[in-house]
Amino acid sequence: MTKETHSKGGYIIALLLLPYIYDTFMMEYTLSYRIVLLFIYAYFTYLGSLLCDIDMKGSYISKRFPIIYKLFGKRFRHRGFTHSLLFIGVIAFLGDMVIVSSDNNVVFTCIFSGILAGVISHIILDLITKEGVELFYPISINFSILPIKTSSKTEKNINKFLSLLVIFLIGYRFYLITL
Secondary structure, three states: OOHHHHHHHHHHHHHHHHHHHHHHHHOOOOHHHHHHHHHHHHHHHHHHHHHHHHHOOOOHHHHHOHHHHHHOHHHOOOOOHHHOHHHHHHHHHHHHHHHHHOOOOHHHHHHHHHHHHHHHHHHHHHHOEOOOEOOOOOOOOOEOOOOEOOOOHHHHHHHHHHHHHHHHHHHHHHHHHHO
């Protein structure tokens, strides 16, 4: 999948999880601070939705964070470790350690919730491609649900559908706020 498709998928997962994140972690703060927290959550969802491709030299994320790519991304084959349940577990574990050591700071909670939502959406979207992912890394078996080719007409149609879904979910969330 392309960067655009992954970012939209990340926003969809983030919008679906938003009621839980908002009610559980943000309700006790002022409206202006909640808005800042929502932007932090959305931005890190965007980064998380692209993070899995840090293992690919020409990807958007590896170009933006070349030091992380050199230290981390070069060591793994594409759609291996960074596209696995193990990677989700590592991100969740690191996030939990940071959140607990920061005395449950809401900013770190929003950052890691966003990253985790984005990473999960990325892996789900890559599962529907022809190439698939090594979901149970280090076992090198690729799992693929559908034979969709990256940058194909089918993916472009999926991208359009995800765009409509993002718009719908944003509208729906605003509608719920006004009730």
